[in-house]
Amino acid sequence: MSQVLEQKTVEETKVFKQSQLSLKKYLSKFGTLLALFLLFVFFSLSSEKFLTVDNLMNIVNQASINALLSLGMLLAILTAGIDLSVGSMLALSSMLMAVVTVNIGMHPILGIITSLGVGGLFGLVNGLLLTKLHLPHPFISTMGTQFIGRGLALIVTGAAPIAGLPLLIQFFGTAEIGPIPFSFLLVLVVYIFMHIFLSNTKTGRHIYAVGGNKEAARLSGINVDRVLITVYTISGLMAGLAGIIMSGRVNSAFPLAGLQYETDAIAAVIIGGASFFGGVGTVWGTAIGVMIIAVLRNGLNLLNMSADLQMAVIGAVIIGAVYVDVLRQRKRKKNKN
Amino acid sequence: MTVNSADLLEIRGIKKSFDTNVVLKGIDLSVKTGEVHVLLGENGAGKSTLIKILTGVYPKDDGEIIWNGNPVELNNPQDAIHLGISTIYQELNNIQQLKVYENIFLGREVNKRRILSYINKKFMRNEAVRCLNELGQNGNELVNMEVGKLGMGQQQLVEIAKAIALDAKLIIMDEPTSSLSGKEVEQLYKVIDLLKQRNVAIIFITHKLEEIKRIGDRVTILRDGYMIKTLPVKTTEPDDWIELMVGRSLSEKYPKQKFKYGNEGFRVENIMVEGATEPVSFSIHYGEIVGIAGLVGAGRTELVRAIFGADPKSKGKIYIDGKEITIKSPKDAINAGIALITEDRKNEGLLLDQPLDFNITMASLRNYINKKFRLLNSKIIKKDAENYINELQVKTDSVDLHARFLSGGNQQKVVIAKWLCTNAKVFMFDEPTRGIDVGAKVEVYRLMNELVEAGNIVLMISSELPEILGMCDRVLVMNEGKITANIPIEEATQENIMKAATGV
Numbered sequence: 001m002s003q004v005l006e007q008k009t010v011e012e013t014k015v016f017k018q019s020q021l022s023l024k025k026y027l028s029k030f031g032t033l034l035a036l037f038l039l040f041v042f043f044s045l046s047s048e049k050f051l052t053v054d055n056l057m058n059i060v061n062q063a064s065i066n067a068l069l070s071l072g073m074l075l076a077i078l079t080a081g082i083d084l085s086v087g088s089m090l091a092l093s094s095m096l097m098a099v100v101t102v103n104i105g106m107h108p109i110l111g112i113i114t115s116l117g118v119g120g121l122f123g124l125v126n127g128l129l130l131t132k133l134h135l136p137h138p139f140i141s142t143m144g145t146q147f148i149g150r151g152l153a154l155i156v157t158g159a160a161p162i163a164g165l166p167l168l169i170q171f172f173g174t175a176e177i178g179p180i181p182f183s184f185l186l187v188l189v190v191y192i193f194m195h196i197f198l199s200n201t202k203t204g205r206h207i208y209a210v211g212g213n214k215e216a217a218r219l220s221g222i223n224v225d226r227v228l229i230t231v232y233t234i235s236g237l238m239a240g241l242a243g244i245i246m247s248g249r250v251n252s253a254f255p256l257a258g259l260q261y262e263t264d265a266i267a268a269v270i271i272g273g274a275s276f277f278g279g280v281g282t283v284w285g286t287a288i289g290v291m292i293i294a295v296l297r298n299g300l301n302l303l304n305m306s307a308d309l310q311m312a313v314i315g316a317v318i319i320g321a322v323y324v325d326v327l328r329q330r331k332r333k334k335n336k337n
Numbered sequence: 338m339t340v341n342s343a344d345l346l347e348i349r350g351i352k353k354s355f356d357t358n359v360v361l362k363g364i365d366l367s368v369k370t371g372e373v374h375v376l377l378g379e380n381g382a383g384k385s386t387l388i389k390i391l392t393g394v395y396p397k398d399d400g401e402i403i404w405n406g407n408p409v410e411l412n413n414p415q416d417a418i419h420l421g422i423s424t425i426y427q428e429l430n431n432i433q434q435l436k437v438y439e440n441i442f443l444g445r446e447v448n449k450r451r452i453l454s455y456i457n458k459k460f461m462r463n464e465a466v467r468c469l470n471e472l473g474q475n476g477n478e479l480v481n482m483e484v485g486k487l488g489m490g491q492q493q494l495v496e497i498a499k500a501i502a503l504d505a506k507l508i509i510m511d512e513p514t515s516s517l518s519g520k521e522v523e524q525l526y527k528v529i530d531l532l533k534q535r536n537v538a539i540i541f542i543t544h545k546l547e548e549i550k551r552i553g554d555r556v557t558i559l560r561d562g563y564m565i566k567t568l569p570v571k572t573t574e575p576d577d578w579i580e581l582m583v584g585r586s587l588s589e590k591y592p593k594q595k596f597k598y599g600n601e602g603f604r605v606e607n608i609m610v611e612g613a614t615e616p617v618s619f620s621i622h623y624g625e626i627v628g629i630a631g632l633v634g635a636g637r638t639e640l641v642r643a644i645f646g647a648d649p650k651s652k653g654k655i656y657i658d659g660k661e662i663t664i665k666s667p668k669d670a671i672n673a674g675i676a677l678i679t680e681d682r683k684n685e686g687l688l689l690d691q692p693l694d695f696n697i698t699m700a701s702l703r704n705y706i707n708k709k710f711r712l713l714n715s716k717i718i719k720k721d722a723e724n725y726i727n728e729l730q731v732k733t734d735s736v737d738l739h740a741r742f743l744s745g746g747n748q749q750k751v752v753i754a755k756w757l758c759t760n761a762k763v764f765m766f767d768e769p770t771r772g773i774d775v776g777a778k779v780e781v782y783r784l785m786n787e788l789v790e791a792g793n794i795v796l797m798i799s800s801e802l803p804e805i806l807g808m809c810d811r812v813l814v815m816n817e818g819k820i821t822a823n824i825p826i827e828e829a830t831q832e833n834i835m836k837a838a839t840g841v
Contacts, residue, residue: 200712202702209699212688219647219677219685220700220755221668279690 031324032273032288039292043299050302053179061249063294064183065090066264067287068242070272071194072123072235073265074286078198079211079228080278081138083235085126086242086265087258088149093118094243095153098162098253101169108166116240122149123236127229138232146262153255161254165247173248183245190241195283207231212279267314268293271321292317343406345370345538346391346507351400353386360386362562363400368507371536373529375549375570377578378559384542387559388509391540392424393417423500424509427516429492433485438465440484441499468498471535472528490521497528508532509540514548515633519839526552544801546575547835560584575831579803591807592779594786598810599623601659603763603794608643608653610636613818616653621794626785628809629798631838636818637798638680641765645670645677657763657794671700676756680767680798682745686752689741693733694722696740696751701759725754730780746777753784763794770804782808802831816840 043050069086076083093115101111122145129141175182198204209217210227218224239258247253272289274281296317300310346368353361361383368374378384389395391402393411402409404420411417417424431440442461448454466476472494484492493513500508514522529539529552543549549556553570558581565581583590602623607616617640621627629637642648644655646664655662655673662673670677679685688696698705698718705713705721722736729750733743740751749769756764766785770778785808789795799805805812812829814822814837822837 196712200715202706202711202713205695205699205702205713208691208695209688212690213684215685216687217699219645219667219679221666221671221759222699223666223668275690279688 032271032285032292032321035321036288036292036295039295039299043295043302047299047302050299055298055302057176057179057181057184059291059294059298060184060187061181062298063290064181064187065242065246065258066261066268066293067187067290068190068238068245069258069261069265070268070286070290071190071283072238073262074269074272074274074281074283075207075231075234076138076142077211077266077269077274077276078207078278078281079231080214080276081130081228081231082142082266083123083126083138083232084142084262085122085146085149086235086239087261088146088153089119089122089236089239090243090246090258090261091153091255092122092149092156093240094247094253094257095156095162095255097169097244098165098247099156101166102162102164108168111166111169112172112244115244116237119236119238119240119243120233121236123233123239124229126236127232130232131225131228142232150255150259153257156255159255161252163252165251165253169244169248170251171248172244173246173250183249186241186245190238191283191287198283203227203230208279210278264293267318271318273325292321343370344368344403345405347401347403348391349401349403351387351390351402352398353383353390353395354398360562361390364559364562364564366557366564366567368538368540370506370538371533372554373533373539373541373552375541375543375553375556376559377543377549377556377582379582382559382582383562384559385511388424388511388540388542391417391509392422418503421504421506422509423503423505423507425493425496425500425511425513427511427513429489429496431484431492431495433483435484436480437469437482437484437487437495437498438462438480440495441465441468441502443499464502465498468501469494471501471531472498473531474498488518488521490517490524493517493521493525494528497532505537507538507540509542511542512544513541514543514545518634522548546578546831549578550575558582583803590779591804592782592786593808594790595810596624596789598625602657603796604656604659605644606654606656608640608655610639610643610818611648612636615819617815617818617820618653619813619820619823621796623792623794624789625810626789626795626797626808628805628812629796629815630800630802630805630812630834631815633800635815635838637815638767639818640815641677641767641796641798645675645765647677671759671761674760674762676759676761676764678749678752678756678764678766678769680771682748682752686755687740687748690739692737692739693726693731693743693751694719694736697722697725697736697754697758700755721758722754725757726751729754729784744773744777746773746780749773749777749781753781761793764788764796766795766797768798768800770799770801778804802834805829805834806831814838 049055069090072086073083096118097111097115100106100114101108126138126142126145129135129145130138135141171182173183177185198207206217206222206227209220209222210224214224243257246257268289269281269286270276270289271292272281272285272287274285293314296314297310300313305313344367348364348366351361351364364383364387376384376387386395390397391411393414393416396412402411409420432443435443438461442465446456447460449457462480465480469476469479474494479491484495487495497508513525517525532539541553549570555567556570556578557567558565558578560582568577599622601620604620606618609616613636629640631637639648644664646666646669655664657673664670664673683689688699698721702713705718707714719736726733726736731743731747731750733747740748743751769781785795785797797809806826806829810826812824812826812834813820814824814834816838817840821840822833824833
């Protein structure tokens with residue numbers, strides 16, 4: 001029976017020429033871009049301050065932390081997983097960076113290496129917990145390490161922040177090249193690399209394969225465990241990098257940094273069109289998702305909306321964005337039957 | 338069965354199309370009370386669609402359904418159940434964590450009072466015990482057990498007991514023996530005999546011809562959406578049915594080519610299949626296609642998965658061209674030149690939401706890495722994928738199409754392309770033609786011929802005996818995890834294969 005239906009689908013899809021198919025693809029790609037554009041128009045009309053160079057640079061500056069965490073989250077979600085520990089990894093890696101540079105007084109380069117190293121190592125542990133202990137879902141393992149990481153970050157100094165970071169680290173958070181924040185350029189480079197990594201390397205494709213169909217991937221000779229470990233390690237590295245920028249910006253590391261940042265990251269990835277079931281999602285989509293959230297927060301601030309109400313609005317946007325996706329999927333299925 | 342008993346169910350001229358695809362082209366069928374009426378036909382003949390119309394899942398386009406002499410409309414599954422039609426699906430519809438009686442009364446729990454009431458467990462238990470006892474079971478023993486802890490055979494009995502509780506006059510059984518062990522099958526036959534004595538009619542779908550002889554009263558053969566003929570089982574032979582079922586001689590269906598046998602190219606020694614008592618050894622020569630026959634659960638899939646390194650910790654030795662190779666993971670197997678075309682292509686073979694070129698090259702990406710930046714060369718990936726698509730005549734306009742949108746036969750070709758792309762030398766096909774149409778089947782068979790001709794090793798697991806008899810040069814038969822027969826095709830018959838498969 002299903003076979004007959006499937007056969008029919010071929011006929012149908014043959015009617016769509018390839019160009020139309022990709023047009024459709026681009027439409028769904030640009031759907032979120034359109035939403036971002038509409039937000040821009042709306043806020044430009046409702047606030048004079050919105051469309052100024054200062055404010056736009058402020059937006060991308062504010063977005064850079066979530067942009068990095070979202071990339072790690074994208075990888076996790078692509079493999080049908082999730083990484084709830086990104087905020088804790090950010091806090092722990094920046095705290096240890098501050099300890100190394102401020103309390104011990106080592107070279108800032110070592111501090112940067114510490115932050116990335118701690119993040120990467122933490123992510124590696126996430127990956128090992130998932131693959132070697134066979135915990136049922138990374139929701140469990142990364143929720144556990146979320147608490148562990150936060151606890152450790154607090155223990156380091158007994159919950160006290162560490163201020164007065166070296167100039168080089170401050171540079172990451174505050175430097176500007178012309179009007180453009182350095183952190184934004186750094187994020188841009190990371191995004192380009194990640195795009196190439198996901199679409200043009202073997203490991204990148206393996207990430208999609210594992211997320212799309214774990215068993216098929218394994219039976220195609222893909223080392224699923226290694227792919228998952230890589231993914232969570234990269235997520236940790238991203239959190240470490242975000243930790244450097246964040247503490248550089250405020251010239252201090254504090255143990256409650258990045259609290260609940262995982263929610264913004266998840267939101268950005270999902271708004272950006274990734275599927276919770278894995279295997280579907282792009283760096284490009286995530287970038288737009290990050291921007292939508294950043295523009296929303298910034299614009300609503302300019303409109304003097306209270307932080308509490310903003311929370312509700314962003315929640316509604318997430319539900320709305322995913323619902324649009326559900327509708328699109330349903331339509332596709334309908335077309336199929 | 339009483340010969341003159343009236344028709345319980347009569348259907349006339351049932352037609353059904355899905356858009357332009359005509360699936361049923363006018364089916365007539367009558368079922369008498371207390372008879373076992375077998376529906377026989379190849380995949381795609383229209384059996385499932387007919388069943389779904391009888392159970393109210395699909396509306397019919399045209400035709401009449403007459404129940405006890407009155408025309409009826411079946412608009413939804415509830416209508417069918419109220420009439421007294423129950424269905425035992427291949428995939429049982431039970432809830433594993435619930436007890437037997439809870440499953441039997443699932444969705445129609447009996448309350449003590451009309452409103453604000455506890456459910457009446459005592460009543461439901463007693464009813465469940467009664468139904469189970471009627472099937473010759475020890476109801477008291479079974480009724481409080483968790484369904485998930487029962488064997489497949491007993492789980493099926495619970496479903497049948499549910500049908501009894503619903504006072505079913507007609508029970509439709511869709512390949513009920515396909516997942517049962519020999520003992521459980523015998524038990525089911527006994528239950529069916531009991532049901533017949535209670536004047537329950539049974540529509541029985543099966544691909545096992547010998548089974549029809551054992552329990553069937555009449556057999557109706559469907560082909561390509563037509564009702565071909567209804568025959569009494571007693572006075573006809575399986576060969577008659579096959580001819581009607583296939584509608585042409587086997588030689589057209591199976592484009593078998595004979596090649597000269599060469600050296601031994603592949604050898605497996607002492608592989609232990611999970612749950613078996615003896616290890617398995619066999620070898621394959623160049624120029625031959627070796628088939629593995631056996632019932633579901635005989636350990637055939639487990640054997641090829643063990644060879645392929647898909648399930649860890651399999652013992653034994655594997656040789657290609659006399660050289661021993663070590664396989665600890667599918668990756669090792671692929672590197673050694675082994676391919677496993679799995680039975681379940683959607684869950685184990687394809688990335689449905691990725692384009693065809695992605696699917697075709699996913700097992701061999703290391704061959705597409707540019708030396709310079711370790712990046713993939715997507716142009717060559719596309720070009721290679723296009724070549725395979727042309728070669729295998731996959732019906733698509735572009736390699737950018739997502740695999741989801743292909744038909745079963747074309748999806749299977751994409752999976753095969755994936756393994757051709759790895760430069761494999763040993764091809765293990767697990768039910769390669771399941772669920773694909775007749776035309777695509779022939780293409781898969783031709784491809785097997787070509788593989789053998791080009792000097793590859795081909796092994797095929799199949800549950801369809803005609804396919805084994807039509808395409809293979811030698812048949813290995815498995816039962817309970819071990820090989821019970823090794824029969825050259827000239828000596829192979831349905832009977833001696835089935836004997837070895839059932840371990841009689």
